[in-house]
Amino acid sequence: MELSQLEYFVAVCETGSFSKAAEQKYLTQQALSKSMQKLSAELNVPLFLHEGRKIKPSDYGSWLLPKAKEMLRYRERIIRSIEEMRNQKFDCFRIGFMYGSYGTLKKYIEFPLSVFETKYPSVSVQLSEHENEELVEYLQRGELEAAYSINVIPSLWLEAKELYREPNCALISSGHPLASKSGLLMQELAGIWFIYQAGIPGLEEMAGSIHDRYQGKVRKKDYSSFTSIVDEVRKGQGYTIASRSFLEQFNLENLTILPIIDFEPVCYQLLFPKELEKLPQTARDMIRDMCELKR
Secondary structure (H helix, E strand, C coil): CCCHHHHHHHHHHHHHCCHHHHHCCCCCHHCCCCCHHHHHHHHHCEEEEEECCEEEEEEHHHHHHHHHHHHHHHHHHHHHHHHHHHHHCCCCCEEECCCCCCCHHHHHHHHHHHHHHCCCCCCEEEEEECCCHHHHHHCCCCCCCEEEEEEECCCCCEEEEEEEEEEEEEEECCCHHHHHHEECCCHCCCCEEEEECCCCCCCCHHHHHHHHHHEEEEECCCCCHHHHHHHHHHHHCCCCEHHHHHHHCCCCCCCCEEHHHHHHHEEEEEEEEEHHHHHHHHHHHHHHHHCCCCC
């Protein structure tokens, strides 16, 4: 099996046509078809189904498609790293962080940057905000060198260095009877609506846990910002959950933050690839510095 075959296979799947894929890859249709026949014969399974003039992947092809894309991305990473090593040029270190987390992680982000200015003057640092799941995806694709995130499970290729932990807290109206307590159990919140923002990764899982494990009531809101959730809580419409440092970024007038004793804490992490040797030397050094620097 050759990487070029996987490249042509992906092109056919994405265009739905042998002729369009051949044109895209600057091949004759006959050459591309022959390559796909060879790949199918080598794997001993049909890779495509014909629906009129449209081509779509078979069940085997659907299974192969994401694997093929992953291998091609890995090839691009190797090529890029080799080029950088050959040219001895690495001029942009890319760090991602989760939407809304900059205030909480400010000291962990800004302190290394101040060190990098002196230690790596020829390297610019690019910061960008992403969803939690996107951070992992961009790291795997080599589009970020490092990322700050929360509660990510390490994998065979991903390192997750814990920075610190803090309890998840409930934000409730100061007029609610529970507001006088110093801490809460999740069961005490079961009769109150948990309000969360639609489209934020991790909150769907949290809402599911509250509903299934604690028989809690959940309500999803299509708001564009967490401030609207805070306003709902202030009106006594329910409660929401986040870390104290995150909640303290908002106007907390007539609101109370209470730690939840029996709920999973928030773990803030620095993410980076385990196989640092595949990165340019300067990127490796900068990641190691981020791990060692303490504010």
